[in-house]
C-alpha cells in the first residue's frame with residue numbers, strides 16, 4: 001500500500017475548479033516531485049495533503065489512515081515552505097524546538113532531537129544565533145531542521161529553494177537529496193523548475209491546469225513524453 005495515496009482528489013474554490021480528480025500513489029521512502037507551470041494547482045494539492053485546505057472530492061490517505069477530516073497537527077507530516085517563516089526573535093535552537101515544546105514533548109527528548117537535527121544539517125555551531133545572523137542557505141537548513149525534529153512520516157516541500165540565488169539553489173538541491181538518502185522519509189516536493197524535478201525526483205508528476213499530464217521516472221518522461229506539453233516542459237531549459 002502507498003504511504004501517501006491521493007485518490008480522485010478534486011478542489012474547487014467557490015465555483016472555480018482548480019483540481020480535477022487527480023490521483024497519485026507515493027510509496028514509502030519515495031521522493032516524488034510535483035512539477036508544472038505557476039497556477040496549475042501544485043500548492044493546493046500539497047496543502048490538501050498537509051490539511052491546510054479542505055478536499056472537495058476524493059480521498060487522501062497517509063499510511064493506513066484516510067486523513068481528509070484530520071487537522072494538520074494529527075497528520076504526521078512536516079512542511080517546509082518557500083519563505084521559511086522562522087521566528088525572528090528565537091534562536092536557531094528555539095526555532096527548531098518550538099513545535100515540539102508546543103506539543104508538550106519531554107524536554108530531554110526535545111534537546112536530543114534538536115542536537116541530532118543540528119548535526120545532520122551542520123548547524124551545531126549556530127544554535128545560539130538568530131535568523132538575521134544566518135545566510136540564506138543556513139536559514140533554509142533551520143527550516144528543514146524544524147521539520148526533521150518532528151520525525152514525521154512524510155515531508156512536504158513547497159518550492160523551498162525559489163528565494164535562493166542560482167548557485168545556492170544547486171547546492172541545496174544536493175543537500176536535500178542527501179538528507180533524503182540518509183533519513184529515507186517519504187517526500188512530496190513541489191517546484192515549477194523542471195531541472196530541480198529531473199535531478200531530485202524518484203518519480204515526477206507533471207501537472208497542467210489542475211490535471212496530471214504524466215507520471216514517471218525522470219528518464220521515462222524525457223525519453224517517452226506522453227504529449228507535446230510534457231516534451232516541451234521537461235525538455236526546455238530553466
Ligand code: ADP
Pocket residue numbers: 013018036037038039040041042043044045
Ligand atoms: P501553483 O502552486 O501550481 O502555482 P496553486 O495551487 O497556488 O498553483 O493555485 C492553483 C489555482 O488555484 C490558481 O488559479 C490559483 O489562483 C487558485 N487558488 C489558489 N488558492 C486559492 C484560494 N485560496 N482562493 C481562490 N483561488 C485560489
Ligand code: MG
Pocket residue numbers: 042043044
Ligand atoms: Mg505554488
